Amino acid sequence: xxxxxxxxxxxxxxxxxxxxxxxxxxxxxxxxxxxxxxxxxxxxxxxxxxxxxxxxxxxxxxxxxxxxxxxxxxxxxxxxxxxxxxxxxxxxxxxxxxxxxxxxxxxxxxxxxxxxxxxxxxxxxxxxxxxxxxxxxxxxxxxxxxxxxxxxxxxxxxxxxxxxxxxxxxxxxxxxxxxxxxxxxxxxxxxxxxxxxxxxxxxxxxxxxxxxxxxxxxxxxxxxxxxxxxxxxxxxxxxxxxxxxxxxxxxxxxxxxxxxxxxxxxxxxxxxxxxxxxxxxxxxxxxxxxxxxxxxxxxxxxxxxxxxxxxxxxxxxxxxxxxxxxxxxxxxxxxxxxxxxxxxxxxxxxxxxxxxxxxxxxxxxxxxxxxxxxxxxxxxxxxxxxxxxxxxxxxxxxxxxxxxxxxxxxxxxxxxxxxxxxxxxxxxxxxxx
Amino acid sequence: xxxxxxxxxxxxxxxxxxxxxxxxxxxxxxxxxxxxxxxxxxxxxxxxxxxxxxxxxxxxxxxxxxxxxxxxxxxxxxxxxxxxxxxxxxxxxxxxxxxxxxxxxxxxxxxxxxxxxxxxxxxxxxxxxxxxxxxxxxxxxxxxxxxxxxxxxxxxxxxxxxxxxxxxxxxxxxxxxxxxxxxxxxxxxxxxxxxxxxxxxxxxxxxxxxxxxxxxxxxxxxxxxxxxxxxxxxxxxxxxxxxxxxxxxxxxxxxxxxxxxxxxxxxxxxxxxxxxxxxxxxxxxxxxxxxxxxxxxxxxxxxxxxxxxxxxxxxxxxxxxxxxxxxxxxxx
Numbered sequence: 090x091x092x093x094x095x096x097x098x099x100x101x102x103x104x105x106x107x108x109x110x111x112x113x114x115x116x117x118x119x120x121x122x123x124x125x126x127x128x129x130x131x132x133x134x135x136x137x138x139x140x141x142x143x144x145x146x147x148x149x150x151x152x153x154x155x156x157x158x159x160x161x162x163x164x165x166x167x168x169x170x171x172x173x174x175x176x177x178x179x180x181x182x183x184x185x186x187x188x189x190x191x192x193x194x195x196x197x198x199x200x201x202x203x204x205x206x207x208x209x210x211x212x213x214x215x216x217x218x219x220x221x222x223x224x225x226x227x228x229x230x231x232x233x234x235x236x237x238x239x240x241x242x243x244x245x246x247x248x249x250x251x252x253x254x255x256x257x258x259x260x261x262x263x264x265x266x267x268x269x270x271x272x273x274x275x276x277x278x279x280x281x282x283x284x285x286x287x288x289x290x291x292x293x294x295x296x297x298x299x300x301x302x303x304x305x306x307x308x309x310x311x312x313x314x315x316x317x318x319x320x321x322x323x324x325x326x327x328x329x330x331x332x333x334x335x336x337x338x339x340x341x342x343x344x345x346x347x348x349x350x351x352x353x354x355x356x357x358x359x360x361x362x363x364x365x366x367x368x369x370x371x372x373x374x375x376x377x378x379x380x381x382x383x384x385x386x387x388x389x390x391x392x393x394x395x396x397x398x399x400x401x402x403x404x405x406x407x408x409x410x411x412x413x414x415x416x417x418x419x420x421x422x423x424x425x426x427x428x429x430x431x432x433x434x435x436x437x438x439x440x441x442x443x444x445x446x447x448x449x450x451x452x453x454x455x456x457x458x459x460x461x462x463x464x465x466x467x468x469x470x471x472x473x474x475x476x477x478x479x480x481x482x483x484x485x486x487x488x489x490x491x492x493x494x495x496x497x498x499x500x501x502x503x504x505x506x507x508x509x510x511x512x513x514x515x516x517x518x519x520x521x522x
Numbered sequence: 523x524x525x526x527x528x529x530x531x532x533x534x535x536x537x538x539x540x541x542x543x544x545x546x547x548x549x550x551x552x553x554x555x556x557x558x559x560x561x562x563x564x565x566x567x568x569x570x571x572x573x574x575x576x577x578x579x580x581x582x583x584x585x586x587x588x589x590x591x592x593x594x595x596x597x598x599x600x601x602x603x604x605x606x607x608x609x610x611x612x613x614x615x616x617x618x619x620x621x622x623x624x625x626x627x628x629x630x631x632x633x634x635x636x637x638x639x640x641x642x643x644x645x646x647x648x649x650x651x652x653x654x655x656x657x658x659x660x661x662x663x664x665x666x667x668x669x670x671x672x673x674x675x676x677x678x679x680x681x682x683x684x685x686x687x688x689x690x691x692x693x694x695x696x697x698x699x700x701x702x703x704x705x706x707x708x709x710x711x712x713x714x715x716x717x718x719x720x721x722x723x724x725x726x727x728x729x730x731x732x733x734x735x736x737x738x739x740x741x742x743x744x745x746x747x748x749x750x751x752x753x754x755x756x757x758x759x760x761x762x763x764x765x766x767x768x769x770x771x772x773x774x775x776x777x778x779x780x781x782x783x784x785x786x787x788x789x790x791x792x793x794x795x796x797x798x799x800x801x802x803x804x805x806x807x808x809x810x811x812x813x814x815x816x817x818x819x820x821x822x823x824x825x826x827x828x829x830x831x832x833x834x835x836x837x838x839x840x841x842x843x844x845x846x847x848x849x850x851x852x853x854x
Contacts (some may be wrong), residue, residue, distance in 0.1 A: 117737040124645055127637035128654070131711065134704055135661055138669070141676040309565035317562055331569050336758065336840040337833065338765025340804050341576060343811075344829045348579040352817060372814075385572055392569065418555050439663070446665030449767035449804070453811045453825075475667045482671045482772055490675060497668050508660060 142501075145494035146267050148242040149249055151259040155230035156197070158182055165189050182229070183221025187213075190220035197228045231281055234259050236487050266495040275461045276477070280488035285496050287460050288477035291376070292445060294464050295473055298380020299387065299444045304437055306384075307391030308426075311433075314392070315399040316421050335389040343453030346382030351454050354378075360468030374455035377467040382450050387440040394436020398429040431518035438511040442504045448475040474500045580833055583826030590820060598827070602787055603780040604806075606821055613831060615778040618793050619695060619800035620832075623770055624763040626699025626796060627706060631763075632756055634703075635710025639752075642711070643718035644740045655715065662708040670772030673701035678773060681797075689797055693775035696796030701773065702766050706759040713758065717751025718744055722854050750850035757843035761836050767804040775799025776809055803828045 101109065158179060166185055182190075191212050195203060206212060212220070225231070234256055237249055242263065253261045274284025318324040355373035356362040358381075402425050410420040426433075456476045464471050474496060481493035588595050592609040601612025638658075642651050678697040682690045690696070721744050729739040745752070779800035781787035801809070807825045815822050 113735050113738070117735040120737050121645060124637050124641035127634050128641045128646075131634060131638050131707055132654075134707075137676065138664075138672050138704070141672055142668070145675060306565045306568060309562045310569065313562035313566035317559060318566065327566055327570060330573050332844075333837065333840055334569055334572060336761055336836060336843075337576065338761075338767070338804070338836055340765065340767045340807055341580075341829055341833050341836075344807075344826060345572075345576050345579055347811070348583065348826075349575060388569065388572070416552065416555055418558050442663060446663070446667070448665065448667045449771070449808060452771075452808050455811070455814070458812075475665055478667050478671065479768065479772065482667070482674060490671075493671055497671060500665065501668070504663065504665070508663065 142494050142497050144239045145491050146498055147239045147265050148237045148263070148491070149246075149253075150236045150262055150264045151234040151253045151256055152231045152262050153234050153256070153259045155232075156228055158225075158229055161193060161224075161228070165193055179221075179225055179229075182224050183218055185217075185221070187215075187217055187220060190217065190224060193224055193228060194220070202227070226282055233281055233488050236264075236491055266491040267498050271492075271495055272499060275463070276459060276472070277461070278459075280486070280492055283489075283492055285474060285477055285499055287463055288472050288474045288496070289499070290463050291460070291471040292473040292475075294376045294467070295379045295383065295451075295471060296441060296444050298377055298467060299383040300437075300441060302381055302384035303388045303391055303440075307388050307437070307440075308395050308433060310388075310392045311395035311399055312421055312426075315396055316417065316425065331389045331392055335393065339386055339447055340449040340453060342382055342386045343450030345385065346378060346450060346454045350378040350381050358468075363468075372455075374457070374470065375468050376464055376471045378454055379451055379456065379471055379473075380467070382454055383444045383447055386447065386450060387444050390440040390443065391437050394440065395429070395433045398432025398436065399425060401432060402428045431514055435511045435515045438507055438514070442507040445500070445504060445507070446475060448473075448479055451476055452479070474503075576833065580826055580830040583823055584830045587820070587823035587827040590823070592820070602782070602784055604778040605780060606824060611824065611827075613803075613828070614787075615780050616801060616803045616806055616828060617831070618787075619770075619774065619779060620764060620802040620804070622695050622794065622796065622800070623699040623702055623766075623774060623802055624760060626696060627702035627763040627766075628760055630700060630703030631706045631710050631759060635707050635755075635759070636714055636752065638707075638711040639714035639718055640740055640745075642715050644736065644744065655712065658708040658712045662712060666705060666766060666768040667772070669701050669705045670768045672704075673697050673769055673773035677701055685797070691775075691797060691799050693773060693799040694797050695774055695800050698770045698772075698774035698802075699796065701769050702763050705766065705769065706762050709762065710755055710759045713755030714748075714752045717748040717755065720751065721747045725854075747852050747854075750847050750852065753846040753850055754843045757839055757846060761839040761843070764839065765804065765832065765836050767808055770802045770805040771808040774805055775801050776805075777801055778806065803832050 158181070162181060166181075166189060185193075194206075194212060198206075203212075206223070215223070235252070237245075241249065250261060253259050271284045272289070273286050274282060275287045276285075277283040314324065314327060318327075350358050351373040358375055358378045359373040360375065406424050406428060407420055410424045415423070451473060457470045457472050458476070458480050460470055460472045462469075478493050478496045478500065481489040481496065484490075587593060588598070593611050598611055598613055600614075601610060602614045603610045603612050604615045642654060646654070674697075677700055678690070678692065678694065681694070681697055682692075725743050725747060726739050729743045730736075734742070775798075777799065779793075779798065781793065787793040807828055810821050810825055
């Protein structure tokens with residue numbers, strides 16, 4: 090065959106033909122490598138993102154104590170031998186008997202401060218652990234003079250040691266910025282004691298309000314669109330609308346929340362209508378405003394996911410229910426919803442993790458930058474984990490950057506947990522018909 | 523037997539009228555059901571109210587902004603400085619920074635994302651795809667404040683180390699743009715991969731049967747068939763980049779990059795310089811509203827005017843995305 094074709098003038102002969110094929114194969118292999126490189130670049134960059142966070146969460150710090158724990162121990166508990174390593178000395182302070190701990194506090198703190206602490210909670214009634222922490226915070230008073238990333242701590246140890254040796258009275262400690270204390274301590278302007286507790290509680294409160302508002306409303310809207318609404322202009326309008334809302338930048342929702350929930354509904358969201366709240370929260374910049382704003386933000390996502398879950402319920406189930414004389418609502422409530430629930434929950438959990446990660450709208454409606462007291466209801470001022478991370482990142486001192494990294498790990502762990510729950514739900518309750 | 527037979531006979535003797543009283547098959551009105559129907563309907567139209575609310579709030583506050591004596595719509599659109607302190611409100615510096623960061627992001631993310639999508643859909647083995655795809659989707663859910671942290675502490679440091687810290691400022695548009703690109707990369711890759719994967723296998727087999735290489739099949743057959751989904755992915759990604767807030771608020775700078783005049787902006791392509799600081803629309807809104815903003819200040823009104831501009835830009839992109847899906851759709 091080919092022999093005859095190749096005799097046609099202008100048609101490539103066998104040698105040229107093989108050349109073409111080789112060239113095409115070569116080009117194919119070249120691009121294939123390029124695609125592989127692109128994928129690797131993507132993976133490398135995204136791992137850099139995660140590694141960078143770990144890098145900033147651990148590392149050496151140069152600590153300078155006002156009073157060395159060893160000196161305290163020598164005076165008050167001479168029988169206990171101080172440990173060689175810095176960190177263990179702190180632990181011994183927490184393990185001293187309470188009488189000794191109170192004695193240390195009374196000897197080193199001013200009368201006024203003691204009185205203030207007593208009025209918060211009498212010293213005798215505090216636990217060993219609390220008294221120990223108090224001694225470390227008020228008497229030992231460690232300051233971080235400098236801090237290093239994990240990478241530097243591992244690869245430039247000699248240089249760091251030389252630097253710290255020149256600092257007056259400083260000792261080098263390997264410090265994990267992510268630690269149990271960090272999770273349970275409130276915000277503080279001293280990076281040595283700052284924690285993320287208030288922010289975690291704030292996030293939980295805000296997202297609780299968000300769920301209470303957007304889950305029922307979102308599922309109801311999905312039921313209306315799938316089961317009740319007739320095909321028509323109104324339904325098309327609602328549908329286009331929801332798709333458009335899903336593409337609106339989150340900061341625009343912040344502006345909406347600022348104008349409606351914070352400003353126009355101030356008596357309601359500030360709590361003064363119910364006689365709750367005080368002058369600082371009556372401005373409407375409260376948890377409930379934040380929760381409702383985020384609720385509006387994730388509503389389109391919940392509706393879109395819930396609709397898909399409802400649509401996946403086979404028509405036969407509805408027809409069987411109608412055939413037995415059930416009304417439309419009975420059909421929805423007893424048959425459609427239970428079958429669609431896993432899908433609805435999976436989608437909702439993903440929407441909720443979006444709410445946990447939002448920052449911009451909360452800044453716009455006025456999250457507080459610095460709160461020490463735990464939020465105690467929907468009408469209190471709030472801060473969230475993301476706001477806290479943003480504030481710490483924006484500070485110039487390196488210590489706050491490490492705190493931000495530790496905060497990010499807490500946030501990501503929470504989101505990972507939520508996502509894992511979503512996947513588990515999907516696998517556990519997935520049905521096939 | 524007979525007693526058994528007598529039963530139905532007796533039943534037939536029951537008067538017809540009595541039957542009608544017992545079984546009424548007409549539909550009853552149920553107050554509860556109408557109430558529920560009402561609630562469901564209200565929930566459905568709430569989304570319409572949200573849109574109306576957004577448009578009304580933005581328009582009314584923006585109107586209040588332009589009614590102020592020190593502001594004019596003409597200056598807003600044509601002036602090249604944004605300095606609220608001295609009453610100069612030209613949107614150009616903010617829009618310019620937004621477009622610049624988005625442009626850098628798009629240059630990074632679209633080609634890279636599409637190549638990743640092609641690799642995953644056409645070249646990668648099934649197990650590799652099963653692992654990489656969920657990881658991509660998970661990364662798309664990482665909060666943007668985390669990416670902001672990454673931009674400031676890592677990318678900026680690398681840029682400054684590579685190009686010299688005298689050339690690259692601590693806050694710069696380039697690092698913010700690059701990281702927005704990384705942020706939208708999983709989105710582009712995942713959505714494009716969905717589109718490529720949805721192209722029927724028969725098309726590929728036909729191309730292979732005609733002797734096409736894998737590359738030729740991908741570029742000439744699969745890619746055109748998936749164009750609708752890919753273009754939608756691109757536009758959604760651009761819209762995300764334009765509206766992205768926290769990355770630019772953290773890494774791009776805390777003040778608008780003003781120009782004396784249009785000539786000044788164009789000289790030496792100063793408006794395109796990626797190594798200096800510049801505040802985007804979203805970044806400016808976050809910084810201004812960060813403090814306790816008083817409701818009758820000009821700053822309060824101005825963020826709504828900026829918000830309106832941003833809303834119009836993203837709305838146009840959303841509509842374009844819908845149009846692209848329809849325009850390039852191929853039915854199989």
